[in-house]
Every structure is written in structure tokens, then in C-alpha cells.
Amino acid sequence: LDPKVRITSQSEALAHRLRDLLPGGDTRSATFYEPYPIAMARGEGERVIDVDGNEYLDFWNNFTALVHGHCHPDIVRALGTQLSFGTVFPSPSVAQAELAERIKERLKSVELIRFTNSGSEAVMLAVRAARAFTGRDLLVKADGGYHGCWEQVPMTQGQGIGGQRGTPSAVNDLLRVCTYNDGPSLRAVMEEVGEQVAAVLLEPVMVGGGVLAGDPTFFKTARELCDSYGALLILDEVVTLRLDAHGYQSVLGVEPDLTTLGKLIGGGLPVGAAGGRARIMEQFDPRRADFVGHSGTFNGNPLTTVGGRVSLDLLDDEAIARINALGEALASRLAGSMADSGVEGTITNCGSLVQLHLQTGGQVRAYADTNMGSDLLRRIHRASIEEGFLFASRGLMCTSTVMDDETIDQACEAFDRALARMESVALAAGRVGR
Numbered sequence: 169l170d171p172k173v174r175i176t177s178q179s180e181a182l183a184h185r186l187r188d189l190l191p192g193g194d195t196r197s198a199t200f201y202e203p204y205p206i207a208m209a210r211g212e213g214e215r216v217i218d219v220d221g222n223e224y225l226d227f228w229n230n231f232t233a234l235v236h237g238h239c240h241p242d243i244v245r246a247l248g249t250q251l252s253f254g255t256v257f258p259s260p261s262v263a264q265a266e267l268a269e270r271i272k273e274r275l276k277s278v279e280l281i282r283f284t285n286s287g288s289e290a291v292m293l294a295v296r297a298a299r300a301f302t303g304r305d306l307l308v309k310a311d312g313g314y315h316g317c318w319e320q321v322p323m324t325q326g327q328g329i330g331g332q333r334g335t336p337s338a339v340n341d342l343l344r345v346c347t348y349n350d351g352p353s354l355r356a357v358m359e360e361v362g363e364q365v366a367a368v369l370l371e372p373v374m375v376g377g378g379v380l381a382g383d384p385t386f387f388k389t390a391r392e393l394c395d396s397y398g399a400l401l402i403l404d405e406v407v408t409l410r411l412d413a414h415g416y417q418s419v420l421g422v423e424p425d426l427t428t429l430g431k432l433i434g435g436g437l438p439v440g441a442a443g444g445r446a447r448i449m450e451q452f453d454p455r456r457a458d459f460v461g462h463s464g465t466f467n468g469n470p471l472t473t474v475g476g477r478v479s480l481d482l483l484d485d486e487a488i489a490r491i492n493a494l495g496e497a498l499a500s501r502l503a504g505s506m507a508d509s510g511v512e513g514t515i516t517n518c519g520s521l522v523q524l525h526l527q528t529g530g531q532v533r534a535y536a537d538t539n540m541g542s543d544l545l546r547r548i549h550r551a552s553i554e555e556g557f558l559f560a561s562r563g564l565m566c567t568s569t570v571m572d573d574e575t576i577d578q579a580c581e582a583f584d585r586a587l588a589r590m591e592s593v594a595l596a597a598g599r600v601g602r
């Protein structure tokens with residue numbers, strides 16, 4: 169990686185062109201950053217190359233989906249073969265069976281599964297299953313829990329990035345929110361409305377909400393409350409399947425009724441899945457007179473399912489242990505760099521997932537402690553990109569199986585250079601006393 173000043177004029181020109189075509193020049197809220205997002209042309213392993221030819225270490229990995237980095241040869245080969253056979257058929261396929269078998273082997277709570285095209289759709293499907301099964305409407309989730317772009321599961325109730333404008337109030341009425349990792353908070357919600365609750369939907373690690381690991385005691389309470397009120401427990405493992413071969417549910421020691429998956433089970437292609445107890449998932453069996461519908465033109469398409477099968481085969485226990493160790497190393501090195509440079513920041517992490525927090529006024533233990541709109545985060549993010557270290561603008565990073573210790577060294581060196589820039593700016597403004 170060359171620490172020289174990067175010219176990104178092609179990205180800038182493309183941003184202007186796109187602004188006449190797409191609102192803000194982008195098509196995903198979470199991928200936008202000022203003054204314009206760098207436009208990528210290609211990826212190679214742990215690196216991406218932008219349209220101006222600059223190289224970056226990719227710790228963004230498309231929001232954790234690319235657990236094997238870019239263009240893993242085994243995945244490319246399998247996709248190439250499938251491409252020559254066809255991309256999609258309105259029919260079952262061997263690849264669906266192979267991917268579903270692998271997921272079932274990993275998650276003992278999953279007896280039957282259905283594929284979707286995104287994690288958001290997986291959540292929609294799981295919630296539909298829970299509502300149909302219980303005959304109830306209400307959903308409970310944690311404040312700051314991210315479950316995709318579906319309006320029925322907003323990250324925060326009422327406000328949040330981008331707001332909840334456009335959601336009918338009748339839809340908002342279907343949701344109750346508790347505080348993550350706070351048993352009494354969930355208990356209070358259930359005591360009030362538990363008998364109307366179809367499902368409690370939780371991330372085993374709150375990822376978008378700041379990489380906050382679930383507390384096993386909280387999840388035990390959630391399981392017990394669901395059982396005593398007749399509600400289902402849905403664990404959203406769209407991201408966290410990367411943390412343990414048996415999902416983070418095995419780490420927490422909790423068995424959900426339904427699990428949602430996505431990201432890495434598509435080998436880099438659009439994907440989602442919802443699975444769980446047979447008696448719940450059987451509702452989707454079209455042989456039943458009262459079956460619950462679930463359609464989707466590209467559900468379980470062979471390209472995605474082939475990619476997902478190879479992705480899972482590559483992600484064995486040893487690979488997971490390695491990326492988790494790399495994540496831990498990255499987290500402690502970044503925290504050390506911030507402490508040394510006097511920048512006010514902290515890191516949270518869980519295995520291969522790492523979150524940079526800035527201007528939080530101390531440790532981050534709950535979603536309420538986060539400050540992802542921090543101006544300093546925005547500036548350090550930009551400076552890190554300019555130094556060749558790419559991660560999500562809200563501070564989320566993750567490791568991939570194609571990284572090694574040297575990748576971590578290079579990322580940390582780039583981060584140190586980015587911090588040094590902040591320091592010189594702050595010193596010039598008289599804000600850092602050391």
C-alpha cells in the first residue's frame with residue numbers, strides 16, 4: 169500500500185454522474201459518506217481497487233458478507249461452472265439441498281429452512297412464520313438492533329438515521345422495544361403485552377448497534393419469557409454465523425425457535441434464509457391446505473446456493489478461529505493506537521467483528537453509549553480511507569479468511585497515519601494537550 173496522496177477524481181466524476189440518476193448518487197443509505205463514496209472497480213482477496221487505480225485493504229467486506237474476501241478462487245470456479253449451466257430456474261436444485269444440509273448440520277435448532285434474496289427478507293419470512301404460528305401480531309425487538317430495511321423492524325423506534333418517515337402509525341403499533349442485554353426491560357415489555365407477542369427478535373451480537381456481544385443471562389431470560397408467554401424467539405444470525413460454526417446461539421447457549429441468516433451463506437451473492445423448528449416452518453409446505461405463502465423469483469437460485477455452499481465449506485472451525493483471532497488482534501492494536509495518540513475513542517469487538525467508537529465519552533457497553541454520527545468518526549474514517557484502510561463509515565470492520573498478521577499490521581499502520589493527521593489538525597486547533 170502506497171501512503172501517497174490518493175487521486176480519486178474518477179470516483180468524484182462518477183459521484184456527479186450518479187447524482188443525476190440516483191438520489192445522493194448512491195443506492196444504499198449505509199454505504200454513503202461525504203464528500204463522495206470511493207467507487208470500486210474490482211476486488212482481489214483482501215484488497216479492493218478503485219476506479220482511479222488506488223488500492224485499499226478491505227475491512228468492510230460488504231458489511232461482513234465477504235468472509236473469504238474478494239474473488240476467492242474456489243468460489244469463482246464454482247460460480248463459473250454454474251454460470252455456464254444457467255443462472256436461475258423456477259425449480260428445485262441439488263445446490264439448494266447441499267446448502268440447506270450444511271446449514272442444518274451447523275445449527276441444531278434448524279430443522280427446515282427456506283431461502284430468500286436478502287437478510288431483510290429472511291427477517292420478514294421468520295416474522296410471518298411466527299405470526300402465522302401464534303396467531304398474534306406484536307413483535308418485540310431491542311433498541312438499536314438492526315434487522316434490515318423492512319419498515320416493521322426499525323433500528324430505533326421513532327427516530328434513528330433517516331427517520332421512520334413513510335411508515336404508517338398502524339405498523340409502528342405492531343412493535344415494542346426493549347433494551348438489549350437488559351432482562352428487566354424485556355420482562356417489563358412482556359408483562360405488559362406478552363400475550364399478544366408473536367416473536368421476540370434479537371441479534372446474538374448487536375452488530376449495527378455497535379458490536380455489543382449478547383449476554384447469555386439475557387438470552388436465557390428471553391428464552392424463558394418467550395416460553396412462558398407462548399411467543400417465539402427469533403435469533404438474527406445474518407452476521408453472527410461468521411463467529412462460530414454453530415452460530416453465536418451455541419456460544420450463548422440458547423436455542424431459538426427460528427433463525428435468520430444471510431451474507432456469508434451466499435458466497436458473495438444476494439441471499440437470505442430463515443429456518444427453525446419443523447412444526448413452525450412446515451406452515452410453508454404447499455401441500456398443506458392452509459399453507460403460508462412464500463414466493464420470490466430468485467429464491468434459492470443455483471448461482472447463490474452454489475456460492476453459499478462453497479463459502480460454508482471454506483469456513484470451517486479452523487478458519488473461524490483464525491479470523492476471530494485476527495479480529496481480536498486488530499481490536500487491541502487499534503485501541504492501543506488511540507490511547508497512544510490521545511484521540512478520544514474506544515473499540516468494541518467480538519471475534520472477527522470490530523467497531524471503532526469515537527467521542528462516546530468513555531466505554532461503550534450499550535447502544536445508548538454509541539455515537540456513530542460523531543464528527544471525529546467521520547473525519548478519521550475519511551483519513552483512514554485516504555491511507556488505504558477501508559471500513560464502514562459508521563466504524564464497523566471485520567476480518568476475512570484471506571487476511572493474515574501482515575494484513576493487520578498494514579491496516580494498523582494506515583490507521584496510525586490517519587490518527588497522526590487528526591492529531592496534527594487538533595494540535596493546530598489547540599484541542600489536544602499531551
Ligand SMILES: Cc1ncc(COP(=O)(O)O)c(C=O)c1O
Nearest residue numbers: 286287288314315316404406430
Ligand atoms: C443482523 C442483520 N439482519 C438483517 C440484515 C439485513 O440483511 P440484508 O442487508 O441482506 O437485507 C442485516 C444487514 O446488515 C443484519 O446485519
